[in-house]
Amino acid sequence: MKNKDQMVYMTDQIQIPVYLPYPRFLLGMDLTQTAKVLYALLLDRASLSRKTGWKDEEGHIFVVYPIAYLADDLGKSHMTVKKALNELEEAGLLVRKKQGFSKPNLLYVRIPAEGKKMTLMRERNLSL
Secondary structure (H helix, E strand, C coil), X not given: CCCHHHCCCCCCCCCCCCCCCCCHHHHHCCCCHHHHHHHHHHHHHHHHHHHHCCECCCCCECEECCHHHHHHHHCCCHHHHHHHHHHXXXXXXXXXXXXXXXXXXXXXXXXXXXXXXXXXXXXXHHCC
């Protein structure tokens, strides 16, 4: 929506559009904005996987989201998405498991333990 005339003020009667969860701990992490939005998108998809029972033998929930679809949904190139996936993996927020030739990876979205979330927020506050 590029036309300002198509926008309305938020009121009690206006339904909020569908949105992605954006974890606060991401604000203090040294990640690109693409990686942060990608994480939010994967976290949203993981909640759907949880509802549909997509989990491995250990009970870990996984996501199947081919790079082509991720790139399209984010409006980014395949290479940019791959770099963001690598960033998330290096930060420990994502684990990719190969399924075999020409099959998409299983993506395991990881969440910091409760104590780690607080540490990340404290570090951010100390650096202000």
